[in-house]
Amino acid sequence: MIKRLAVLNTISVVLVIAVNYVSQALRLNNTTIGELSDQYDNLFTPASYAFAIWGLIFLSLLAYSIFQLKRAFGDSTPTDVIVQTEYWFMLANLLNCAWVFAFVYEYTGLSVLIMLGILVCLIQVIIKTNMERWDAPISIIAFVWWPICLYSGWIAVATIANVSAYLTKIGWDGFGLSDETWTLIMISVATLVNGFMIITRNMREFAMVGLWALVAIYVRHKADQEFIAYTALGGAVVLFIATGIHGYVNRHTNPFLKIKERVNR
Numbered sequence: 001m002i003k004r005l006a007v008l009n010t011i012s013v014v015l016v017i018a019v020n021y022v023s024q025a026l027r028l029n030n031t032t033i034g035e036l037s038d039q040y041d042n043l044f045t046p047a048s049y050a051f052a053i054w055g056l057i058f059l060s061l062l063a064y065s066i067f068q069l070k071r072a073f074g075d076s077t078p079t080d081v082i083v084q085t086e087y088w089f090m091l092a093n094l095l096n097c098a099w100v101f102a103f104v105y106e107y108t109g110l111s112v113l114i115m116l117g118i119l120v121c122l123i124q125v126i127i128k129t130n131m132e133r134w135d136a137p138i139s140i141i142a143f144v145w146w147p148i149c150l151y152s153g154w155i156a157v158a159t160i161a162n163v164s165a166y167l168t169k170i171g172w173d174g175f176g177l178s179d180e181t182w183t184l185i186m187i188s189v190a191t192l193v194n195g196f197m198i199i200t201r202n203m204r205e206f207a208m209v210g211l212w213a214l215v216a217i218y219v220r221h222k223a224d225q226e227f228i229a230y231t232a233l234g235g236a237v238v239l240f241i242a243t244g245i246h247g248y249v250n251r252h253t254n255p256f257l258k259i260k261e262r263v264n265r
Contacts, residue, residue, distance in 0.1 A: 002079065002082050003072045005072075005082050005083065005085070005086075005090075006065075006068040006071070007072075008087070008090050009068055010066075010068065010069055012089070012090040013061045013062060013064070015094070016058075016094075016097050017062075019096075019097040020054070020096075023100045023104055028104045029104045029105050031104055033100070034048065036106070040165035040169050042161075042165060042168045043179055043221065044160060044186050045161055045217075046214075046219075047217070047220040050212060050216035053150075054154075057147075057150050060146060061147050061151065063147060064143055064144060066143075081129045081140065085128060088122075089121070089122075089148075092121035092122050099111050099118065108169050111166070112162050115155070116159060119152070122152035122155060126203075131145055132145055132202040133201065133202060135253050141255045145205070149203050149209070150206075150209055153194075153203075153205065153206035156193060156194075156209075156210070157209065157210055157213040160189065180225070184228065187228070188231075190210055191235035191238055191239060194210035194239050198246050202246065204243045204246055204247060208239075211240055214233070214236040215232070217229070
Protein backbone atom coordinates (compact mmCIF):
# COMPACT_ATOMS: atom_id res chain seq x y z
CA MET A 1 0.00 0.00 0.00
CA ILE A 2 2.74 2.47 0.99
CA LYS A 3 4.82 1.72 -2.11
CA ARG A 4 1.84 1.98 -4.44
CA LEU A 5 0.75 5.31 -2.96
CA ALA A 6 4.29 6.71 -3.10
CA VAL A 7 4.63 5.78 -6.77
CA LEU A 8 1.18 7.07 -7.74
CA ASN A 9 1.72 10.31 -5.86
CA THR A 10 5.04 10.84 -7.61
CA ILE A 11 3.55 10.14 -11.03
CA SER A 12 0.76 12.62 -10.33
CA VAL A 13 3.28 15.33 -9.37
CA VAL A 14 5.32 14.79 -12.55
CA LEU A 15 2.09 14.82 -14.56
CA VAL A 16 0.79 18.08 -13.10
CA ILE A 17 4.14 19.80 -13.69
CA ALA A 18 4.24 18.47 -17.27
CA VAL A 19 0.69 19.57 -18.05
CA ASN A 20 1.29 23.07 -16.69
CA TYR A 21 4.51 23.33 -18.71
CA VAL A 22 2.89 22.08 -21.91
CA SER A 23 -0.02 24.48 -21.50
CA GLN A 24 2.45 27.36 -21.53
CA ALA A 25 4.96 26.06 -24.07
CA LEU A 26 2.45 24.85 -26.67
CA ARG A 27 -0.19 27.53 -25.99
CA LEU A 28 -3.16 25.20 -25.75
CA ASN A 29 -6.20 26.75 -27.46
CA ASN A 30 -3.74 29.39 -28.73
CA THR A 31 -3.57 31.05 -25.31
CA THR A 32 -2.04 30.71 -21.86
CA ILE A 33 -3.41 30.75 -18.35
CA GLY A 34 -1.87 34.17 -17.79
CA GLU A 35 -3.42 35.65 -20.92
CA LEU A 36 -6.86 34.36 -19.97
CA SER A 37 -6.45 35.70 -16.45
CA ASP A 38 -5.76 39.10 -17.99
CA GLN A 39 -8.83 38.72 -20.18
CA TYR A 40 -11.00 38.04 -17.11
CA ASP A 41 -9.30 40.85 -15.26
CA ASN A 42 -10.82 41.73 -11.89
CA LEU A 43 -9.72 43.73 -8.90
CA PHE A 44 -8.89 40.68 -6.76
CA THR A 45 -6.28 39.39 -9.22
CA PRO A 46 -2.80 40.02 -7.75
CA ALA A 47 0.21 41.42 -9.60
CA SER A 48 1.53 38.95 -12.15
CA TYR A 49 4.74 38.22 -10.21
CA ALA A 50 2.67 36.52 -7.51
CA PHE A 51 2.06 33.51 -9.77
CA ALA A 52 5.78 32.73 -9.70
CA ILE A 53 5.01 30.95 -6.43
CA TRP A 54 3.99 27.94 -8.56
CA GLY A 55 7.70 27.32 -9.13
CA LEU A 56 8.26 26.99 -5.40
CA ILE A 57 5.15 24.86 -5.02
CA PHE A 58 6.21 22.45 -7.76
CA LEU A 59 9.72 22.15 -6.29
CA SER A 60 8.26 21.42 -2.86
CA LEU A 61 5.92 18.79 -4.32
CA LEU A 62 8.87 17.10 -6.01
CA ALA A 63 10.65 17.06 -2.63
CA TYR A 64 7.48 15.61 -1.09
CA SER A 65 7.43 12.87 -3.73
CA ILE A 66 11.11 12.01 -3.30
CA PHE A 67 10.60 11.85 0.46
CA GLN A 68 7.72 9.40 0.01
CA LEU A 69 9.71 7.21 -2.39
CA LYS A 70 12.67 7.17 -0.02
CA ARG A 71 10.49 6.16 2.90
CA ALA A 72 8.59 3.57 0.88
CA PHE A 73 11.58 1.92 -0.82
CA GLY A 74 14.74 3.14 0.86
CA ASP A 75 14.44 2.52 4.59
CA SER A 76 12.20 1.02 7.24
CA THR A 77 11.27 4.27 9.01
CA PRO A 78 7.50 4.22 9.71
CA THR A 79 5.68 6.86 7.67
CA ASP A 80 2.01 6.82 8.53
CA VAL A 81 1.38 10.04 6.61
CA ILE A 82 1.70 8.22 3.28
CA VAL A 83 -1.11 5.85 4.13
CA GLN A 84 -3.14 8.54 5.87
CA THR A 85 -3.32 10.67 2.72
CA GLU A 86 -4.91 7.74 0.89
CA TYR A 87 -5.55 8.85 -2.72
CA TRP A 88 -6.49 12.44 -1.90
CA PHE A 89 -3.12 13.96 -2.83
CA MET A 90 -3.00 12.13 -6.15
CA LEU A 91 -6.58 13.18 -6.88
CA ALA A 92 -5.73 16.83 -6.14
CA ASN A 93 -2.97 16.69 -8.76
CA LEU A 94 -5.17 14.99 -11.35
CA LEU A 95 -7.81 17.66 -10.79
CA ASN A 96 -5.09 20.28 -11.16
CA CYS A 97 -4.34 18.85 -14.61
CA ALA A 98 -8.05 18.88 -15.47
CA TRP A 99 -8.30 22.49 -14.31
CA VAL A 100 -5.60 23.58 -16.76
CA PHE A 101 -7.56 22.18 -19.71
CA ALA A 102 -10.90 23.50 -18.45
CA PHE A 103 -9.50 26.99 -17.94
CA VAL A 104 -7.51 27.36 -21.18
CA TYR A 105 -10.42 26.02 -23.23
CA GLU A 106 -12.62 28.58 -21.44
CA TYR A 107 -14.90 26.25 -19.53
CA THR A 108 -14.55 28.76 -16.72
CA GLY A 109 -17.55 27.63 -14.69
CA LEU A 110 -16.30 24.04 -14.78
CA SER A 111 -12.84 25.25 -13.78
CA VAL A 112 -14.35 26.76 -10.62
CA LEU A 113 -15.86 23.39 -9.65
CA ILE A 114 -12.57 21.62 -10.37
CA MET A 115 -10.66 24.17 -8.28
CA LEU A 116 -13.05 23.58 -5.39
CA GLY A 117 -12.38 19.86 -5.82
CA ILE A 118 -8.63 20.44 -5.53
CA LEU A 119 -9.17 22.44 -2.35
CA VAL A 120 -11.39 19.73 -0.86
CA CYS A 121 -8.78 17.05 -1.62
CA LEU A 122 -5.99 19.05 0.03
CA ILE A 123 -8.17 19.75 3.06
CA GLN A 124 -8.68 15.99 3.33
CA VAL A 125 -4.90 15.50 3.33
CA ILE A 126 -4.56 18.12 6.07
CA ILE A 127 -7.26 16.55 8.24
CA LYS A 128 -6.28 12.92 7.74
CA THR A 129 -2.61 13.55 8.58
CA ASN A 130 -3.56 15.79 11.53
CA MET A 131 -1.19 18.28 9.96
CA GLU A 132 0.61 20.76 12.23
CA ARG A 133 -1.22 19.55 15.33
CA TRP A 134 1.53 17.36 16.75
CA ASP A 135 5.23 17.75 17.40
CA ALA A 136 6.59 16.05 14.28
CA PRO A 137 10.25 15.45 13.38
CA ILE A 138 11.85 17.96 11.04
CA SER A 139 11.68 15.54 8.09
CA ILE A 140 7.87 15.44 8.28
CA ILE A 141 7.66 19.21 8.75
CA ALA A 142 9.96 20.02 5.84
CA PHE A 143 8.93 17.37 3.32
CA VAL A 144 5.24 16.82 4.12
CA TRP A 145 3.76 19.76 6.01
CA TRP A 146 5.45 22.63 4.18
CA PRO A 147 4.71 21.38 0.64
CA ILE A 148 1.04 20.78 1.45
CA CYS A 149 0.77 24.13 3.25
CA LEU A 150 2.18 25.97 0.24
CA TYR A 151 -0.02 24.05 -2.18
CA SER A 152 -3.26 24.38 -0.23
CA GLY A 153 -2.55 27.98 0.74
CA TRP A 154 -2.22 29.06 -2.87
CA ILE A 155 -5.20 26.96 -4.01
CA ALA A 156 -7.32 28.72 -1.37
CA VAL A 157 -6.36 32.09 -2.85
CA ALA A 158 -6.68 30.80 -6.41
CA THR A 159 -10.21 29.55 -5.70
CA ILE A 160 -11.35 33.06 -4.81
CA ALA A 161 -9.59 34.45 -7.90
CA ASN A 162 -11.12 31.72 -10.09
CA VAL A 163 -14.63 32.53 -8.86
CA SER A 164 -13.94 36.22 -9.51
CA ALA A 165 -12.79 35.45 -13.07
CA TYR A 166 -15.94 33.42 -13.74
CA LEU A 167 -18.22 36.15 -12.42
CA THR A 168 -16.39 38.70 -14.56
CA LYS A 169 -16.82 36.50 -17.63
CA ILE A 170 -20.60 36.15 -17.17
CA GLY A 171 -21.02 39.84 -16.38
CA TRP A 172 -22.47 39.30 -12.91
CA ASP A 173 -23.97 42.50 -11.52
CA GLY A 174 -22.85 41.80 -7.94
CA PHE A 175 -26.36 42.14 -6.48
CA GLY A 176 -26.01 45.84 -7.05
CA LEU A 177 -22.72 46.14 -5.19
CA SER A 178 -19.70 47.62 -6.96
CA ASP A 179 -16.61 45.67 -8.02
CA GLU A 180 -14.66 47.60 -5.40
CA THR A 181 -17.04 46.53 -2.62
CA TRP A 182 -16.87 42.88 -3.63
CA THR A 183 -13.10 43.04 -3.80
CA LEU A 184 -12.96 44.40 -0.26
CA ILE A 185 -15.25 41.57 0.85
CA MET A 186 -13.02 38.97 -0.82
CA ILE A 187 -9.89 40.46 0.74
CA SER A 188 -11.57 40.28 4.13
CA VAL A 189 -12.61 36.68 3.53
CA ALA A 190 -9.08 35.74 2.45
CA THR A 191 -7.65 37.36 5.59
CA LEU A 192 -10.15 35.60 7.86
CA VAL A 193 -9.59 32.18 6.22
CA ASN A 194 -5.83 32.45 6.62
CA GLY A 195 -6.18 33.69 10.19
CA PHE A 196 -8.47 30.74 10.90
CA MET A 197 -5.81 28.34 9.61
CA ILE A 198 -3.26 29.86 11.99
CA ILE A 199 -5.51 29.72 15.03
CA THR A 200 -7.15 26.34 14.50
CA ARG A 201 -4.49 24.35 12.64
CA ASN A 202 -1.19 26.11 13.42
CA MET A 203 -0.57 26.44 9.67
CA ARG A 204 1.54 29.57 9.56
CA GLU A 205 3.03 28.61 6.20
CA PHE A 206 -0.48 28.43 4.71
CA ALA A 207 -1.12 31.97 5.95
CA MET A 208 2.20 33.24 4.60
CA VAL A 209 1.03 32.26 1.11
CA GLY A 210 -2.11 34.31 1.69
CA LEU A 211 0.08 37.18 2.87
CA TRP A 212 2.12 36.88 -0.36
CA ALA A 213 -1.08 37.18 -2.43
CA LEU A 214 -2.40 40.16 -0.45
CA VAL A 215 0.87 42.04 -0.83
CA ALA A 216 0.71 41.36 -4.58
CA ILE A 217 -2.82 42.81 -4.66
CA TYR A 218 -1.45 45.88 -2.91
CA VAL A 219 1.40 46.19 -5.41
CA ARG A 220 -0.98 45.95 -8.35
CA HIS A 221 -3.46 48.55 -7.11
CA LYS A 222 -1.41 51.03 -5.08
CA ALA A 223 -1.34 53.53 -7.95
CA ASP A 224 -4.99 53.39 -9.05
CA GLN A 225 -7.13 51.78 -6.34
CA GLU A 226 -5.63 53.03 -3.11
CA PHE A 227 -8.43 51.92 -0.79
CA ILE A 228 -8.33 48.36 -2.13
CA ALA A 229 -4.53 48.42 -2.09
CA TYR A 230 -4.25 49.50 1.51
CA THR A 231 -7.01 47.14 2.63
CA ALA A 232 -5.00 44.28 1.10
CA LEU A 233 -1.86 45.59 2.76
CA GLY A 234 -3.71 45.81 6.07
CA GLY A 235 -4.80 42.18 5.71
CA ALA A 236 -1.20 41.21 5.01
CA VAL A 237 -0.01 43.06 8.11
CA VAL A 238 -2.67 41.32 10.23
CA LEU A 239 -1.50 37.93 8.97
CA PHE A 240 2.14 38.85 9.52
CA ILE A 241 1.47 39.86 13.13
CA ALA A 242 -0.71 36.79 13.75
CA THR A 243 1.97 34.54 12.33
CA GLY A 244 4.66 36.17 14.45
CA ILE A 245 2.63 35.92 17.66
CA HIS A 246 1.73 32.30 16.97
CA GLY A 247 5.35 31.47 16.18
CA TYR A 248 6.53 33.06 19.42
CA VAL A 249 3.91 31.34 21.56
CA ASN A 250 4.82 27.98 20.00
CA ARG A 251 8.56 28.63 19.79
CA HIS A 252 9.35 25.39 21.65
CA THR A 253 8.27 23.46 18.52
CA ASN A 254 10.10 25.72 16.07
CA PRO A 255 11.44 23.49 13.27
CA PHE A 256 14.67 25.47 13.09
CA LEU A 257 15.37 24.50 16.69
CA LYS A 258 15.02 20.88 15.62
CA ILE A 259 17.56 21.47 12.86
CA LYS A 260 19.94 23.09 15.36
CA GLU A 261 19.57 20.14 17.73
CA ARG A 262 20.39 17.67 14.95
CA VAL A 263 23.45 19.68 13.90
CA ASN A 264 24.71 19.81 17.50
CA ARG A 265 24.41 16.07 18.04
